[in-house]
Amino acid sequence: NLSNKLQEVFKQLRSKGVLTEADVKAAMREVKIALLEADVNFKIVKEFIKKVTERAVGTEVLQGLNPGQQVIKIVNEELIALMGSTQAQLTFSRKPPTVFMMVGLQGAGKTTTSGKLAGQLRKQGRSPLLVACDVYRPAAIKQLQVVGKNYNIPVFEMGTEVSPVEISKKALEYAAQQHHDVILIDTAGRLHINEELMQELQDIKTAVRPQEILLVVDAMTGQDAVTVAESFDGQLGVDGIILTKLDGDARGGAALSVRSVTNKPIKYIGMGEKMEDLEPFYPDRMASRILGMGDVLSLIDKVQANIDEQEALDMAKKMRANDFTLEDFLAQMQQIKKMGPLKDLLGMMPGIPGMGKLDLESALNGVDPQKEMARTEAIIQSMTKEERANPSILNGPRKKRIAAGCGRSIADVNRLIKQFEEMKKMMKQMNNMQKGKKGKFPFF
Ligand code: GDP
Ligand code: MG
Numbered sequence: 491n492l493s494n495k496l497q498e499v500f501k502q503l504r505s506k507g508v509l510t511e512a513d514v515k516a517a518m519r520e521v522k523i524a525l526l527e528a529d530v531n532f533k534i535v536k537e538f539i540k541k542v543t544e545r546a547v548g549t550e551v552l553q554g555l556n557p558g559q560q561v562i563k564i565v566n567e568e569l570i571a572l573m574g575s576t577q578a579q580l581t582f583s584r585k586p587p588t589v590f591m592m593v594g595l596q597g598a599g600k601t602t603t604s605g606k607l608a609g610q611l612r613k614q615g616r617s618p619l620l621v622a623c624d625v626y627r628p629a630a631i632k633q634l635q636v637v638g639k640n641y642n643i644p645v646f647e648m649g650t651e652v653s654p655v656e657i658s659k660k661a662l663e664y665a666a667q668q669h670h671d672v673i674l675i676d677t678a679g680r681l682h683i684n685e686e687l688m689q690e691l692q693d694i695k696t697a698v699r700p701q702e703i704l705l706v707v708d709a710m711t712g713q714d715a716v717t718v719a720e721s722f723d724g725q726l727g728v729d730g731i732i733l734t735k736l737d738g739d740a741r742g743g744a745a746l747s748v749r750s751v752t753n754k755p756i757k758y759i760g761m762g763e764k765m766e767d768l769e770p771f772y773p774d775r776m777a778s779r780i781l782g783m784g785d786v787l788s789l790i791d792k793v794q795a796n797i798d799e800q801e802a803l804d805m806a807k808k809m810r811a812n813d814f815t816l817e818d819f820l821a822q823m824q825q826i827k828k829m830g831p832l833k834d835l836l837g838m839m840p841g842i843p844g845m846g847k848l849d850l851e852s853a854l855n856g857v858d859p860q861k862e863m864a865r866t867e868a869i870i871q872s873m874t875k876e877e878r879a880n881p882s883i884l885n886g887p888r889k890k891r892i893a894a895g896c897g898r899s900i901a902d903v904n905r906l907i908k909q910f911e912e913m914k915k916m917m918k919q920m921n922n923m924q925k926g927k928k929g930k931f932p933f934f
Contacts, residue, residue: 587673595718631647657699733758
């Protein structure tokens with residue numbers, strides 16, 4: 491299977507001392523074959539291999555990793571990105587009841603998944619109601635009732651003679667009377683997608699305005715699952731995907747492609763018949779499962795954590811020792827930039843009491859922190875190494891040269907130096923306050 495194949499490729503890389511472009515390319519050819527055999531969408535495979543190759547060739551190998559492990563690190567990160575990076579949760583209506591509409595082809599797992607999900611939501615303290623809208627087979631209603639009974643969840647049904655639209659509308663009224671805050675509508679599927687099915691689902695959607703339409707697809711059908719997802723999303727619109735029968739899927743192609751092809755998140759995966767077998771989908775856990783290299787991945791985590799901590803410690807030490815230079819200032823700005831747009835960061839900070847987002851806007855008074863930082867960076871970058879380490883040597887001619895180098899005025903250069911001196915003074919004061927206390931410098 492995919493895990494075994496990938497492990498084989500990486501084992502060959504792991505024994506190498508240095509990684510050449512040819513090594514990476516050869517390894518990527520193998521990875522490509524493994525992914526295609528796992529029934530991953532062709533376009534996605536191509537894109538994936540391109541990204542990993544670009545990143546792997548010519549990257550610095552992190553201290554504590556060997557080149558093969560470095561490639562595994564990159565493959566792992568790109569797999570996670572491919573599957574959506576973060577865990578996508580269900581959303582709930584601000585005004586209950588929240589309506590979830592379960593859609594999908596026959597046999598995908600809608601009815602059983604509705605039951606499992608209802609059971610889990612009840613455990614979380616909600617009061618779910620299951621609604622039987624598969625009116626084409628009497629057995630379907632019976633099946634939902636059995637599922638409901640198993641988990642002790644009430645089932646709303648009106649037999650097979652009433653239209654699904656009518657049933658869902660009535661279910662909403664019933665839920666309001668009975669104080670159910672979540673409604674799960676179990677719709678009918680078909681063997682294939684057709685006009686009639688889509689029209690029926692569209693009608694239910696219009697009638698009940700679901701909070702989320704959850705598409706249930708069978709992972710064992712591989713690329714067909716992805717095609718089905720594309721059609722449902724195109725014709726009806728879906729908010730999340732539930733991938734069932736992953737316990738029986740040896741290949742993993744659907745899990746790897748469906749998010750990228752549809753741009754809709756996988757919210758849950760079905761790993762078996764029991765209620766707990768419906769699991770939230772975590773892209774990082776899935777990636778490590780696919781790579782099947784828990785030991786290497788935890789080593790990489792450790793290396794990463796060490797590097798981050800080492801950088802922070804170095805900086806803190808410098809601040810304490812009072813030999814913080816303009817070079818460090820620049821490095822720090824670059825670190826901050828890595829975290830994303832400055833305005834967003836400021837907006838996320840909880841620490842300014844009584845200051846909302848709007849106040850923040852007005853406090854900035856038209857100043858764009860991003861631009862401001864870019865200017866400061868440009869000025870420091872125009873300085874020589876010596877000047878950055880020791881700003882006291884900055885005399886008139888030097889300042890003139892720097893200003894010309896970055897297209898700012900001498901006054902701008904002076905302002906930066908003043909800001910920097912003030913920052914150092916403040917650090918010194920804080921250091922004095924901190925004296926005797928252990929722990930990191932309270933800056934970042
Ligand atoms: P529906 O036609 O979409 O409502 O599909 P059902 O809910 O009736 O499920 C069809 C079959 O798939 C049933 O036998 C389920 O027990 C089975 N099934 C659903 N989800 C999973 C899963 O995650 N793992 C396994 N192994 N079987 C599942
Ligand atoms: Mg069903």
